[in-house]
Amino acid sequence: MNPFSFTSASTVETALAQIASRPPLAPGVGKFIAGGTNILDLMKENLMRPARLVDINALPLDGIESTPEGGLRLGALARNADTAYHPQVARRYPLLSAAILAGASPQIRNMATNGGNLLQRTRCYYFYDAGVPCNKRKPGSGCPAIGGLARQHAILGASAHCIATHPSDMCVALQALEAVVHVRSPGGARAIAFADFHRLPGERPDIDTTLAHDELITHIELPPAQAFAGHSAYLKLRDRASYAFALVSVAAALDLGDDGQVRQARIAIGGVAHKPWRDARAEALLAGQPAEAASFEQAADLLLHGAQAQGVGFGSNDFKIPMARRAVVRALMTAAAGTVTNTGEPRLGEEGSP
Ligand SMILES: Cc1cc2nc3c(=O)[nH]c(=O)nc-3n(C[C@H](O)[C@H](O)[C@H](O)COP(=O)(O)OP(=O)(O)OC[C@H]3O[C@@H](n4cnc5c(N)ncnc54)[C@H](O)[C@@H]3O)c2cc1C
Ligand code: SF4
Missing domain, CATH: 3.30.43 (Uridine Diphospho-n-acetylenolpyruvylglucosamine Reductase; domain 2)
Structure with a gap:
């Protein structure tokens, strides 16, 4: 005990x-x-x-409110379901609603909080098996996933010490939306750009984020993103249609001109690295291009530049590289066609729910 x-x-x-x-x-x-x-x-x-x-469940941190800048403030203790179904989130940030609703199950989303979602740990099977070594649990003990079963593991940003992936769906959308994480500690308050919140494993895979142990997430700020609301999509590819973590997921958002050309693009990929993966060069490449497959294929190639398969034989994740490339193109094509408001299954406890 x-x-x-x-x-x-x-x-x-x-x-x-x-x-x-x-x-x-x-x-x-x-x-x-x-x-x-x-x-x-x-x-x-x-x-x-x-x-x-x-x-911390009694802390007054469960609100969802507009900010004076035209963004939205999501309390760290707002439940994932309350966030996804909140009318302001669904209308102004449909990418985030879709990503949250692609995760877990209705019961878990009713319980899970926004702060906790950011800090959930990897789903690497070896990490969850206390009987085998794991550098994330005990630095220096080894990584059996390298050369072992790596079907779910990283193809980008991995290190010689850890090839785990970050499992969150919500975080992939937050990365694309350039969210900011607000935290408090006994020393004061600070704001962390989402891109700097999660770490790559490097030599210290035991450290997932840049948050100190005495820091409390108070809220997550979404900057204004009205330009992307009409053309966004979250695509999650997984072994089962529900209750499964992503093999690859893509959060894609486009700001399109009347001429059908891309003004701005945002793309983040989940299930492929120790943090939601984003490369500003791929987004810059799309600016001024027609919103069509040929442009999206070029962006996908750039995003996956340097991708490397892990594992051996049947346990290898080599399939993830072409899968991620196709997923990026498909998510961008879907976004270009217009956001489909899909809130998934009815909310637990509402009419029509199980
Ligand atoms: C069966 C199953 C399937 C799942 N499937 C998915 C999925 O498909 N996609 C997906 O994205 N997620 C999935 N999840 C994960 C789920 O979304 C997370 O477990 C959940 O979001 C964690 O939130 P929580 O509030 O329960 O966190 P907790 O379990 O309470 O805490 C998690 C971590 O966060 C820390 N923490 C929590 N709040 C704060 C705060 N405000 N400040 C600082 N630290 C804090 C805790 O100390 C702890 O280290 C699944 C979970 C389960 C059990
Ligand atoms: S990939 Fe990372 S989490 Fe998985 S066994 Fe290796 S060190 Fe541990």
Whole structure:
């Protein structure tokens, strides 16, 4: 049994004081718990052993509000379902609604929070198996995925220490939308550009993000993105139609002129790297080009430049490279044709839901 202390906080200041204080029962750092859909699984599997759990569910951080700049502020504790079905998100950021609704299941989305979604850990099968080494769990112990089963693993940005991927759908859309993550710590507040929030594994795959252990995500800011609302698409390719993580996913958004030419493009790919993958050069290449397959194929080639397969034989992920290329083109074609507002299955508890 791993002892840990459990406290609850009703103000941000109390939560920060609790996470910074020395836990009485065990050495090591504390963790916040929000929806608990990831951290509790990790604790039950003995993969994470926080010395303290600080329950933040009572903090007043579940609002979704417009910002004076014309963007939207998503509370860290707003549930994924509340965010996806929020009328302002659905209307102004349909890419984000679609990405959230492509993830998990209705029950999990009702529980999972926006802050927790950003910090969910990889789904690498070796990471979840406490009986094998893993550099992400214990730096220096080894990476059995390299040369092993790597079907779900990275084709971009991997290192000799870890080839895991980030599993979130929501984060792929947030990367494309250039969200900003706002955090508080006992030392003050800071804002982190989404592109700088998640890390590539390098020599420290145990560190997923640039967030310090005593920092609390308070909200996620979406900059104005009206130009993209009419032409966006989230495409998720996976082994099952629901309740499965992406092999490859693409968040694509286009700002199109009346002449059908691309004014601006945004493309992020999920399931291919340790963080949602974006390359500004691919987007710049599309500016001024006709919104058609030939232009999109060039952008896809640039995005996947340097992609490398991992694993061996049947466990290899070599199929992901052509799959990602085709997915980028298809997502851009779908976006060009116009956003399809697809809220997936009816919301749990609403008429027509299971
Ligand atoms: C069966 C299953 C299928 C799933 N499928 C998908 C999928 O297809 N796509 C997808 O994107 N996701 C999927 N998920 C993941 C799910 O979206 C995440 O588990 C969820 O978003 C985590 O949110 P939470 O509030 O439950 O986080 P928690 O489990 O409470 O916390 C997760 C981490 O975030 C930290 N944390 C939480 N809030 C804050 C905060 N405000 N500030 C600082 N730290 C914080 C915690 O300390 C912890 O380290 C799936 C999960 C399950 C169990
Ligand atoms: S890919 Fe990363 S998470 Fe998976 S076993 Fe290797 S080090 Fe661990």
